[in-house]
Every structure is written in structure tokens, then in C-alpha cells.
Amino acid sequence: MNPKLDLRITSGTRQFAIQLSATRRGARLARLLVERQLDDWGVPSEGAAQVVAELASNAVLHGRVPGRDFRLTLRLAADGTLRIEVTDARGDRVPRIAEPGVEGGRGLLIVAAYADRWGVDAGPAPNKTVWAELSRTGAYAAVRQSAAAFRAK
Template sequence: MTTSPRQERRSALPLPLADQTVLSFRFTPSPRGARLARRLASCQMDAWGWRYGTPAHDAVELVAAELTANAATHGRVPGRDAELRLSREEDGHVRVEVSDARGERLPEARNAGSEEDGGRGLLLVAALAEEWGTVPRPGAPGKTVWAVVAAPGAP
């Protein structure tokens, strides 16, 4: 018996599973794609045992939201996807990585003026993460912005 194309596509989707230690998801660098990546990060944290509303869950969700929004806003290259990667570390940390195709535009945490609408996202990332940084995107043009978030009480 063969499977239908619909079943094959469904099984190829990245699903939040408790037993996987890494979740990787490519998304369109757009507000909609960034929102989907944030929701998937939130669902994966819940699947790993950090329930909705816990400090670790909320910190990872917010870091993922800021980094994916930055990829959609500042790292967009037409026709190129961005990528979210979550890794559950053995030492009680979660690593959030977001890659985009704009290697020449490196992020910088800066104090935005009170009149500006944006510009504070990386300050939030710096406050929530134990460390964060940028590296060249492996195997492709662009960069990867990463952050390591403490997730105490690892399930």
C-alpha cells in the first residue's frame, strides 16, 4: 500500500516532539513566517516539558520572536528562506539560532530613542539570554544570530 502525497507532506513537517533534541524549521522571512516560527518554538518548548507560562518557556519564545522578526525585517533577501533552529542542551540550556541570507547586515544592540517604534529587540535578547552572538551562516550566504537561554528545571 502506498501513502498519499498529502500523508507524505504531513510527515515531512517539523513537529514538536518531546524526544527530539533539535528542531529545525525554514520559514519565509516575512511577518507571517516569523510568527509561525515563534509559535513552533513555543510548541516545541511545551513538548520538551517547559509548559506555557513558565519562565524558561516565555524567555525562549520571546528570544525566538525577536530573532525571527529581525530576520524578516533586516535579513530578507527575495527568494531566500530564513531558518529557526532550537537545540535542547544537556546542561539545562536552550540554544536559539536564526539564520538569514544577509551576511553584510550584522545586528547590534542599541538604545533606541523614545520616539522610535523599534530598535529594542536585541536589548531584550541580551537581557534574557546568558550569551548571544553572530556567526557566518554555515554552508550558505548570510549569518546566524544565536542566543543561549537558561532553562532550569529541565524535564
């Protein structure tokens, strides 16, 4: 594995991007790198790490094409909104939250719980990008407050 790393700070937005092997090891590394990068930026990483774990796992399990990597990108806007993007090599497999009684897709409930918004962008062919946005005041903040209240009991 030869990860390609891209760190940028432009007009108040911080960006981190890396290409990782589409393996379980690559997915685990994605989560660890997010935790480290957000720590360096002074941003809480609990929810973001959960989202990245799910999206990277999906890229490895469902978006894998032999010999092709996946790309992880983080963008931290000046207002504190964190955008997570995972791009894989299978544009033909669009993730969906599972319907009741259907196997698979339940992990995206984690993404939906932490993210204020999430979605899928096609292309360039044959790729797709699954993204999630977490703000400091939206759903992510509500989950953190609920978890803190639960721990306090």
C-alpha cells in the same frame, strides 16, 4: 511556503529545525512553533518565545532577500541550556544593540535580557546566524523569578 522540518535527539541533546518564509507570517509561525516544541519538551517557553520573536522579526525585516527563507534551530542540551539560532540570507547586515539616540536595535535588548549569551556567526556566505543561549539557572531564570515576584505583589 513549504517548511522543511528536522527533529533529532542525539546524545542527550534535542534538536528542532525548520525553514520558514521570510515574511511576517513566517516570523509569527516561528514563535508559535517554539512555544509548541518547548511545551512538548517540558521546558518553559516564555523567554525563549520572546527571543525567537525578536530574532525572527529581525530576519524578516533586516535579513530578508527576496525568494530566500530563514531557518530556525533549537537545541536543548542535557544540562537544560537552550540554544536558539536564526539564520538569514543577509550576512552583510550584522545586528547590534542600539546606541542611545539611534533608531533601531532596541529589540536586541530583549534578547540580551533573556539570554545568558548571544552573538552572531558569519557564513556560509551570504548567510549569518544570530544565536542566543538560555540556561535554567542564568539570566533567563533571574528574569522569570523577577516576573513571578512582580506578579505576586
